[in-house]
Amino acid sequence: MKDMDKSFKKDTETEFPLREELRPHQVTAPDGQVIEVDPLQDYFCQEPPKVHRKSYVRIVEDFYNWARAHSLWILGFGTGCGAIEMRPLMTPRFDAYRYGIQWRATPRQANLMVISGYLSVKTLKRAIRAYEQMPSPKYVVGLGSCTINGGMYWDSYNTIKRLDDYLPVDLYIAGCMPRPEALLAGFMDLKKLIRKGQGEGANKYAENFDWYKENQKAVIKDWDMPDYNW
């Protein structure tokens, strides 16, 4: 871009210290035994995500995809202003439930994540945790221009510009903000994608896991969680 100031250099040297309780330390058991604990290694499963292979028979895979397309459960995770558009969508005015699209309260019960607007770095961390906890096959829809190229937050120090650097996005819905009608059309498109077998976000995430982690860790400096939050 033209107006970039060359004189300002971002600080890339300083490391952010890990939180006290997450550093390796010693724990004394009730019987007096002293145990070395590395919380990030020992308390969490270190297994990276696996690629879910397709069925060997085409017609069976098509049946699976048909069933998946009709079972969209949205995680009630609102970021930015787009969360407001979801309220009329889930209530009688636009009523997304008639298309078989419902909202759930926890990531374990949902398979569609709608990133509804700008993501600050702080929220990105929570979004990654929530996404990784969702059961496969799972889908991500980016809502609004903020998730596409930064939108009006194009020069913000704390807001990511491209969502697909950090999470595998199946579909973008453009607009600032998109109306509930646009969301409905987007969900219909997502259903078509899934039926064609193109809703492969979770597999893409597993295949390029290292690339995604590298991008995520480049912006989240206080990485105080395991690499895969399953």
Next chain:
Amino acid sequence: MMRDLIERLTQRYKLGAPVFQRADLTFVDLAANDQLRSLLLELRDREGFTHLVLLTAVDWLEEGRFQLTYMLNNRDANQTLALRVYLDREVAVGETIHDIWPTAETYQRELREMFGIDFPGSPRVDEEFILEGWTDLPPYRRDFDTLAYSQQTYRDRPGRETTDPRTHMKHKLYPEG
């Protein structure tokens, strides 16, 4: 009422020339930082300015100083008085007033994180407030270039265009020129 008040206070405090912004809003500079606490206490306890509306900062980069604005409100008289205090930009240490107004604690935490102005003694002032894992310059300082930072941190998607609104609308409204 405000003229009388400022006149009375000027006898004992080093106040600058007041700016009567509106009938109910007055700005005034305080030249001596060590008088801040006694002036705030007097305003709160004797003059009825019981409510701290906000505490905020302005970064005057060219003059090398921070301006702290303490905005106080007198509900009974419907008057707002904003005190402006100046800090050196190099040693940005302010006096904590969390014991006068407990809400100041939150403002001071924000100023510490966003401007790097320290308030020794204020509760939890060194904890993270909004940002997480921030290692660069405090982002509200004017020598922090937010555009350059975002360009060095987040990847652009190619194809984004920017048009100057003036020439764009001129071309759209009068295509012949």
